[in-house]
Amino acid sequence: MELNFSRIVDVKGFFESVRLLIKSRRGVAGLSIITFFTCMVMASFFVPQHLLQYNANKIWLPPSLEHPLGTDFAGRDILAQIVYGSRSVLSSSFLAAFFIILMGTFIGILSGFKGGSLDAILMFIADTLMTIPTYPLFLIMAANLKASLDIFTLSLILAVTSWAGLARAVRSQVMSIKSREFVEASKVLGLPTLHIIFGEILPMIRPYLIVNFLYSTIYSMNGFVGFFFLGLAALDMSNWGVMLNLAMGRGVLMLARSWAILYFFAPVLMILLLTLGMIFLSSGLETVFNPRLREE
């Protein structure tokens, strides 16, 4: 029997949700912030390379028309670095969030649907991962692979250490959905298990997964920027965390009253803005998915 994917990829429903999202104020704020960052990533491909290179004549310049946020200790334009860094930060956080959702959903559904000893084993692992501090684990795994560290592996490692919470939540939802009538009905009808999982259960938890995706993005962004902030990876100039690290290391804090502080505050503001955007978007989406919250 063929899988009916139209229930997962629902085009008409998608436009309806977008319309509802635009109606809520927070949704619009979130969407516009995310659009702003998308434009930034687009712009990162057109950053002139000379702005990112060492220039002894332009060390610690104050903001001007030529350099809107001033320059850093090596004469590099701060705005250019922010824009250039957005690419790797955003792509790695989205990738990691995607992996987290994928792993969490897969394990959660497997565990909740199958039950039995498989469930017990998986949930024991999840519980252990939830109680032990996973961030050191992530750092050490990442440091082990220092030679072959790219965005893809880094995101994968982050996902491996942080799927547990989502898997637990998905499992409990699957278990409650599994016993509802419509799932029982499709079991009686003899529909294949794949259809029950993808056609009946997954659409029910989809809103939860989407909101969780946004929160996972914030989480992984904090993780990645922190990873580079600690100065543990090779310094390529393409990350906000590297900027923070250099700002700390180059004594920006000592120059706290001068313009140099922008070198530190620019990435912090970007992190704050992106976090705000995600939170607004997720609360806007909640009103879309939950009709009771809608403002009339």
Next chain:
Amino acid sequence: MAILLSTSITFFLVRLMPGNPISSLLYQYIVEFRLPPDKATEIVSALFAIDLNEPLWSQYLKYIYNVLRGNLGFSYTSYGTPVITMIAYALPWTIFIVSISIILSFSTGILLGMIAAYKRGGLLDNSLSLYASVVASLPSYVIGVLLLIFLSYNLGIFPRGGCYDPRIQPGFTLEFISSVLYHACLPVLSYTITNMGSWALTMKNSTISVLGEDYVLAAEARGLKKRRIIISYVGRTAILPLFTSLMISIGAMFGGSIFIETIFLYRGMGYLLSRSLSVFDYPVLQGCLNIVIISTIVANFIADILYSKIDPRVRRE
């Protein structure tokens, strides 16, 4: 059981993962330092407290045995220092900071949450939800550095780092203790600021659901003192669900200590971890990871016992 699993994870990490430190150290000794292979194997075995000449399963068993005895190998960068001494110095500082911050953030969060639940829709309630959603999702290192800039570099109220004033002799004197507390202020503050909001929000929701219960209404109808209702009827019940998330957050706080302690140069476990990571001192790393995990599990165990004290339903007959 969980301790066994976590030590197995670290064993897997350092011994079997692709690009693992043991094989890269072996490679370094043989290729760069031109040592004969058996000599290199001997050195690396001693460093990691794992005997590489034996079969894998006996390596594993010996490793577990060594960890349980407290033999965690030797530091790679400062030769001859056992890992356990480095950790024995660092661990008390982290436990000190983390436990103070947990108690502080948990209690202020609960207090604020209850007040917000009683005065729903008030100024505190609204500002609390804004605070909890924005500040709580900012990474702790951003808040730590902001505190460092404003309170310590600009205003000069707090010290810039370290555990105590190096000019003071460590000892059980009033001067030393006050210096320790003074230096602990900023790390504790940054922990508390990041964690307080979410506690308050959870407590608010929990309290609101308890307020709707019949027995609270009955207590009010009986004319009990308001204070008594709030503390022993509403508060005690509303805290219960928070305790389970407290257990989870202990681990997260130990993990977060990497950032806080690196920023404030606080010589605890997190500082040791990040320092040894940046110089690739793997034996120390492995030991740190083991100890951090074990102490988290012990903390969870303690919280579990406390929970059964608070919640009569969990108590065994």
